[in-house]
Amino acid sequence: MTMEMWQLGFHMPRLPLALFIVVMIPVLLGLEYYTGFKESTTWLDEVADAAVAYGVGIVASAVVLASLNLISTDEPLSSVLGKVALQAIPASFGAMLSNSQFGGEGTTERRHKREIGYGGTLFLMTVGAMFLSFNLAPTEEMILLAFRMTHWHAIALVLLSLLLIHGFVYASNFRGSPGAPEGVSRSHLFLHYTVPGYAIALLVSAYVLWTFGRYEDDAVASMVMQAVVLGFPASIGAAAARLVV
């Protein structure tokens, strides 16, 4: 629970926060779709599971915030709601992922996961990038790093991020990932998985930074630098998501 997470709860712009909460709905639904074990689930079950994960996230964050004396009755409702809503986003990710990791163990046979195609791989990359960037974007270190770096540092970081994603993609290719069939060339993997993965990491970073009100000043160079800085952990999230799920 970093200080920024609860401070942002009351001063971050409201409309982007509301938009992010809405964006989380299809994200949780998609995550449920790709990580759910049950083959015979109807779409209604999936909606219910996603809603439960979101509900658990909201209740859990309210309980934790109250226990840490970060929300109380003598502060404005808007501030309480903002803090709970903000915390609920990573919490619901956690609820959904733990469901997919442990949910199947009670049953006798662990049924197959759904086949993850190219679209699914890109989606999971987006979710991984969102998860990591959402937890890091609020910290002041992200903008501080961007301000300290020169353009050349940023270019080096872009190349490093690409290399990192490619390492993950290349490694997962040998693990029989259905998204990347064996026998395809490295340049094919690079163009179809690494580069889109990094593009996703950058776009998600920019979106999350905008959500947290980091893009209020109008300097394009600073916006790009911040996206590149946050894009580095987001790249790890994007690349690792495919291996985790």
Added chain:
Amino acid sequence: MSEEKGGKAPIRAAPSTSTLEWIVAAVSALLVLGVIGFLLYDGVVSPKTPPDVRVEVDSIQQAGPGFLVILRARNDGHNTAADVIIEGELMADSGRVETSETTIDYVPAGGEQRAGLYFTRDPRRLKLRLRAHGYRDP
């Protein structure tokens, strides 16, 4: 990609999927190259000049028993200024009658930040002088 898979893998990639994959690859490559290109261009054309923070009045309004001056601090330099101290002075004919100051965490290179100063006297009736006192490197 369907031809690379040959007959061993199940047929998954329909021609449309493959086209979509190429579109995704092309758009992504454009974006990534665009970012690198922008950084290269901006790094070459913008010299590393020190922060140059100018402060100007955005609006003046009543706030509680006093007045609030909302100001904009604009950094025309190519380095970010941290902890920028901004002071506002109200001048009457007899001299300085009131001062207020605030600190802005960061004014990014080429960017703008807003801040506010409170005064008890009406700044619209007196002469208001705003200036940045100093900064440090982030």
